[in-house]
Amino acid sequence: MRIELNCPVNPGDKDRIVLAHGGGGRLTRRLIEQIFAAEWQNPHLDTNADSAILEGLSGGRLAFTTDSYVVNPLFFPGGDIGCLAVNGTVNDLAMVGAKPQYLTASFIIEEGFLLSDLRRVVASMREACRKAGVYIVAGDTKVVDRGSGDGVFITTAGVGIIPPERHFGPAAIRPGDAVIVSGDIARHGMAVLSVREGLGFESAIESDCAPLNGLVEEVCRTATVHCLRDLTRGGLATALIELAGAAGMSMLIEEARIPVAKAVHSACELLGIDPLYVANEGRCVLFVPEEEAAAALTALHRLEIGREAAVIGRVTGAGAGVVELESIIGGTRVLDLLSGEQLPRIC
């Protein structure tokens, strides 16, 4: 393969993505070799094959997931679209009990996008992969004309093996289970919103974007886990409502026990946004038997990412599958799915 390094075909456009970067010819090759493969080098990535070939995955159930990322802006306090795209998919695998192993990454890039920004995103993905212990093994790049996209969209898919003894899911939730949240909520959505809308509290709020697979392994060593769910789009409330519905189990959550950082709380109040519905990218809820809640919490508190973990409520019993919230100001209300869009393009 003749790859001419550092020799752009069209010097006027040399710092930007052009349509030909998506054409499958010389420029596509160069983009793959110089930007993607150079950063993501690993023994499983072969830029000369149509698919990655993965060995030694046998002997368990395979978890397989995908998510697209369209966050705006691409860079925000505490993260960027790159680490989001890695952590989001790593976390979806971790939530079903899988040990995330391999990812694919597919880029839809708008003509004119800065190569320096692309490099930054790609480097961020490499770093996120390192932290999560996963490899990117295949990818794709498409370029769309100016005005038909928005900078870059990234879609990742991931696979991981689920140890035979793990059967996490709504069906395993039992009456009496403690509901634990792994950390303070609503950081990610508010961090993105703050820079997007120029709200001036940027510095105070950092996204919680992080991989949760280490946390899951740690908790599994100490306690029985019945179910896990990461608190992405729709936030804590949506996750609980969906799980309650799927499990046919009702829950009672105490608002006062839900950890929310002061800056996040103030920003939410200022904007009239309910933190319960704001997206997180490094937080999850865990359902564990009541008698193992203390042990699980101790395990979580040992981890940097789980320092703020708290028991926020319990599964009250089978039946209607509703989530009741005991509010700070007194009284109880039933949580409901949002009909509208609270914060578009936060992931």
Add this chain to the structure above:
Amino acid sequence: MRIELNCPVNPGDKDRIVLAHGGGGRLTRRLIEQIFAAEWQNPHLDTNADSAILEGLSGGRLAFTTDSYVVNPLFFPGGDIGCLAVNGTVNDLAMVGAKPQYLTASFIIEEGFLLSDLRRVVASMREACRKAGVYIVAGDTKVVDRGSGDGVFITTAGVGIIPPERHFGPAAIRPGDAVIVSGDIARHGMAVLSVREGLGFESAIESDCAPLNGLVEEVCRTATVHCLRDLTRGGLATALIELAGAAGMSMLIEEARIPVAKAVHSACELLGIDPLYVANEGRCVLFVPEEEAAAALTALHRLEIGREAAVIGRVTGAGAGVVELESIIGGTRVLDLLSGEQLPRIC
């Protein structure tokens, strides 16, 4: 889960995608249940889990791939973005010898996109899955604001198991190997171009968009396959150049033997486009030992999709890794990767 069927929140927008369809709340749920899950129902698809859980995949190497699809227009003679997104990923798996089994599908939809068009795409994916014998097991939907996307972009990922005896790839190409093309070339790119540019020869040219996994299995039953490559972006020429480079093997291709349909040939001539570089979505090249070429060809001709298959050249020997083309009008030239973009957004 309370899913209110056929009851749009905002009747004025009821036929279109709104931002809230991507918000993770009630409308996202409804979109998933009514459009995606309803069409793609299968025992492996669970809309209540973060990842699909796949059993019985052990006992072989796993192939894993992804591709994004941004074709414009979304519907073209012989196909649409939906069947393209399924077949493209199925074919990438088939090219490494894998039996494609499970796909994920992730949608980036522009606000205002017609739900009827989405339904059409989703139905087309279901039909393509049926033909290829694969299941969609997980998915994602993001909605971007008007002007930040272009209708719909789809990213699929796929996994499949490679039988232990198969080791296809450039490294297996041997001097003397016959180079076989599985059918007539350049249909897909010209079909898309014809509708996009309103060139008036639409009816004459249909895309070749199709799954190739059946063809691969059929040929493998009859002949030894050394290497396969589908002829997508960059067409036959780019595929051969990349393989020659990766294998370090030179090839001699006879232009006169390359099957090109009359209508495609005329359209290419009219527009000054070289069919060798035009994308296909249901064609591949196969490298087989010279002495098995006749048997492979017989197997291909038995299939509807392989009726036009032809031996188009041979691997001349190790060394420079160049592809020479013996032209119809006489003389020989070395094929080179395109620097620019011939046909943007054809896949």
